[in-house]
Amino acid sequence: MQFIDLAFQQKQLKSSIEKNIAQVLNHGAYIMGPEISDLEKRLSNYVGVEHGISCSSGTDALLLALMAYGVGPGDAIFVPSFTFIATAEVISILGATPVFVDIDPETFNIDPGKLEQAIEAALSNDASLHPLPRQKTQSAGLNPRGIIAVDLFGLTADYDKISTIAQKSSLFVIEDAAQSFGAENQSKKSCALADIACTSFFPAKPLGCYGDGGMCFTDNSELAVIMQSLRVHGKGSHKYDNERIGINGRLDTLQAAILLAKFDIFPEEVAARQQVAERYKILFSKSTDICPPKTPAGLKSVWAQYSLLAKDQSHRRSIQQNLKEYNIPSAVYYPNPLHFQTAFSPLEYQIGDLPISEDYSQRIFSIPMHPYLTLDDQNRVAEAILNCR
Numbered sequence: 001m002q003f004i005d006l007a008f009q010q011k012q013l014k015s016s017i018e019k020n021i022a023q024v025l026n027h028g029a030y031i032m033g034p035e036i037s038d039l040e041k042r043l044s045n046y047v048g049v050e051h052g053i054s055c056s057s058g059t060d061a062l063l064l065a066l067m068a069y070g071v072g073p074g075d076a077i078f079v080p081s082f083t084f085i086a087t088a089e090v091i092s093i094l095g096a097t098p099v100f101v102d103i104d105p106e107t108f109n110i111d112p113g114k115l116e117q118a119i120e121a122a123l124s125n126d127a128s129l130h131p132l133p134r135q136k137t138q139s140a141g142l143n144p145r146g147i148i149a150v151d152l153f154g155l156t157a158d159y160d161k162i163s164t165i166a167q168k169s170s171l172f173v174i175e176d177a178a179q180s181f182g183a184e185n186q187s188k189k190s191c192a193l194a195d196i197a198c199t200s201f202f203p204a205k206p207l208g209c210y211g212d213g214g215m216c217f218t219d220n221s222e223l224a225v226i227m228q229s230l231r232v233h234g235k236g237s238h239k240y241d242n243e244r245i246g247i248n249g250r251l252d253t254l255q256a257a258i259l260l261a262k263f264d265i266f267p268e269e270v271a272a273r274q275q276v277a278e279r280y281k282i283l284f285s286k287s288t289d290i291c292p293p294k295t296p297a298g299l300k301s302v303w304a305q306y307s308l309l310a311k312d313q314s315h316r317r318s319i320q321q322n323l324k325e326y327n328i329p330s331a332v333y334y335p336n337p338l339h340f341q342t343a344f345s346p347l348e349y350q351i352g353d354l355p356i357s358e359d360y361s362q363r364i365f366s367i368p369m370h371p372y373l374t375l376d377d378q379n380r381v382a383e384a385i386l387n388c389r
């Protein structure tokens with residue numbers, strides 16, 4: 001049993017992937033070939049946003065978005081602590097400071113109430129309202145600029161509340177949609193929920209290529225032009241006229257060609273993922289020990305991961321051991337919240353600062369999840385987990 005079965009998917013698509021790759025080899029436009037704008041148009045149509053700007057990874061998509069806003073030293077960007085390092089590293093690489101916020105216990109996404117407290121704390125430089133990076137508060141203070149909300153495991157964050165909070169303090173909102181391309185929030189699709197959305201085509205994501213890739217989405221034409229420039233060294237109207245400092249952040253034409261083939265069956269895969277998730281939900285509903293994920297009304301997760309909470313760390317350990325004995329892969333996303341990462345130790349966060357993220361990192365684990373998982377396999381996964389006390 002595979003955690004994510006990319007080989008099976010490739011079998012379904014082999015001829016169209018090979019045809020698309022052959023086309024690129026024939027026309028030879030390896031950089032910014034015609035497949036790039038094709039893909040940008042198809043994906044931005046799908047999510048219902050004006051501009052899609054493809055780029056070299058989900059991380060670079062986040063970086064381009066922050067660069068478009070001119071984020072730099074002294075700026076504070078609010079992010080959940082329970083996420084992948086990329087969400088926060090792009091803030092620090094620009095010299096700005098991440099302010100970590102705890103998650104909602106049901107959705108695993110940034111808690112809007114805590115977010116509001118964190119913004120208030122930064123504005124008034126008062127860490128008694130919400131934990132702040134200790135190192136920074138001693139100096140000049142922090143200038144709140146924006147929020148990066150994460151759609152963890154494929155479930156979109158609460159953008160209604162987040163945008164209202166952002167507007168009050170004139171902050172921008174970026175949607176880290178690396179795990180949620182294909183998800184829905186009320187009548188909107190993921191990637192259409194904030195000022196800029198950033199997704200990833202890392203192979204294991206819901207829509208993955210065969211290498212690194214990403215895309216920014218926005219309805220704001222000014223920001224789109226800036227991000228298009230930033231991804232090609234800050235180019236202006238002429239190739240060797242550079243208007244700003246940028247990066248080499250383009251998506252490869254070959255990866256776009258592969259994504260175009262994969263996108264043809266993507267809506268069916270999203271439906272299949274939903275079916276797999278519903279079967280898991282039924283299998284785990286009998287358990288009093290294991291807590292299956294909850295989906296708030298009006299939201300549709302794309303189930304990038306199917307993550308469960310064990311009772312405690314030792315329960316998780318025995319579950320993972322049992323799964324291993326059944327030859328079933330499992331993983332922990334994430335074993336260490338970002339405010340405890342060594343790279344962020346200069347911010348001097350302390351144990352107890354963000355209790356839900358800290359607790360969940362000890363108890364959470366993820367099980368096989370992909371569109372081609374069979375009911376038989378799911379029964380075995382459930383058996384291995386529910387046999388564990």
Ligand SMILES: *Cc1c(COP(=O)(O)O)cnc(C)c1O
Nearest residue numbers: 057058059084086087178200202
């Ligand atoms: C995967 C991921 C990223 C980074 O995407 P890459 O394409 O690997 O650079 C960013 N944020 C989250 C939440 C992710 O899961």
